[in-house]
Structures are given as C-alpha cells and as structure tokens.
Amino acid sequence: MVAAVAGLLAVVCGPSAATAGAPPRAPDSVRPPAPQPAPAPSPGTGADGARSWPLAGRPSVVRGWEPPGGPYARGHRGVDLAAAPGARVLAAAPGKVAFAGRVAGRGVLVIEVSASGDPPLRTTYEPVRAVVPEGGEVVAGQEVAALEAGPFHCASGCLHWGLRRGDTYLDPMSLLPPRLLRGGPSRLLPVFGVPEPGR
Numbered sequence: 001m002v003a004a005v006a007g008l009l010a011v012v013c014g015p016s017a018a019t020a021g022a023p024p025r026a027p028d029s030v031r032p033p034a035p036q037p038a039p040a041p042s043p044g045t046g047a048d049g050a051r052s053w054p055l056a057g058r059p060s061v062v063r064g065w066e067p068p069g070g071p072y073a074r075g076h077r078g079v080d081l082a083a084a085p086g087a088r089v090l091a092a093a094p095g096k097v098a099f100a101g102r103v104a105g106r107g108v109l110v111i112e113v114s115a116s117g118d119p120p121l122r123t124t125y126e127p128v129r130a131v132v133p134e135g136g137e138v139v140a141g142q143e144v145a146a147l148e149a150g151p152f153h154c155a156s157g158c159l160h161w162g163l164r165r166g167d168t169y170l171d172p173m174s175l176l177p178p179r180l181l182r183g184g185p186s187r188l189l190p191v192f193g194v195p196e197p198g199r
Helices: 002-012
Strands: 060-062 080-083 088-090 095-103 105-111 123-124 127-132 143-147 159-164 169-171
Touching: 095 123, 095 127, 105 127, 105 143
Parallel strands: none
Antiparallel strands: 060 080, 080 159, 088 143, 095 105, 105 123, 123 159, 127 143, 159 169
16 A cells, blocks of 8 residues: 555656655665675685795605504605705795794794684694794795704705694695696707608
8 A cells, every 4th residue: 555655656746755754765876785704714725825835946855745544654744855954944834933942853843824724734844943933923935944954854855844734644735836836837848869750
C-alpha cells in the first residue's frame, strides 16, 4: 500500500514528493565501495615478500636438503652452501634475531621470519660470528654474520643454512622465489670444429 502511494505521488507530483519524508540517498554511482579486508600474508612469504640467498651472488650447493624419516633418523636438516671463512652471511628473509651465540662449539644465528605464521618460520646459519644482536630487526640481504673457520658440515668451507617451523625441519631453498633459483637467461655460444649441415 505504501509503495503504491509513493509510486502514485512520483507520477503525479514528481520524484521528490515520493521521498519527501525519507532521508536523502546517494546515487549508486557515487556510493563508496564497501571496505574489503586486507589479504593476510601467506605463511613463509614475509611482510614484504623479500628474499635473498644467504651468501652474495648465487652460491654453489655442496649438499642439499635430505629430510629425515623421523625425529632421530639420519638425514641432512639443511643446505650446505660453498663459502670461505670470513664470507659475509646475509639474512635470507626479513625478521628478528631470535638467537646469536654458540651451540656445541659452533657459532649459530637464528632469525625468526616476519609474518610467517604460528609457530613462525626460523632460519638458521652456522658456523658464524653474528654481527647483529639478539632482538635486532633485519631485512632480506642484510649482512648478519661472518662465516667462521669451522668445523663445517662439509669437507671444505661452507655455510649450513637451515629452516624450521616449530620442531619440523623444512627445505630452506623453499624460501627462495623462482627468480633466485633460476640460473639466468639462456645464451647461444659459438660452436667451433663442427661441420655445418649440407656441406
């Protein structure tokens, strides 16, 4: 009944009469959009998504990650990257220094990765001499330590780089985006001493 009367008033007296007692309404074209919640950062991505190799350039992998079959089983709970003592060690992801000290005679640095879930991801670096204090905030690619003289996880000098979530060991290479894992653009090189086809 009310709708019918409002429609009749709009026809007879114009649209303003039908809405005389109603509060003004903004046209649909200028109505502000409904607020949308900000997307939550995915675990392991970090607040800004930045990532870095923990050594300058693209280091050689001496030994890769070999997940153990159980908590006490054999395996390799990290990645060994070739490096000489004194090499600059870089934060692989942004975060906060959770530990910087010695464990079983080796210098160890642990960084809690920002916005990486609960429990958070933690990257580990050894054997190193930390140059950042516990509680310090770091960004990806920042120098955080220097590689010590050993003992090493491998026969020659190397950095042992690890990743954990709680008590679970993960592959630290999974932190790096594909652009850092690729070897760079393909290049055509000249070939000498091979006869051309058809000659």
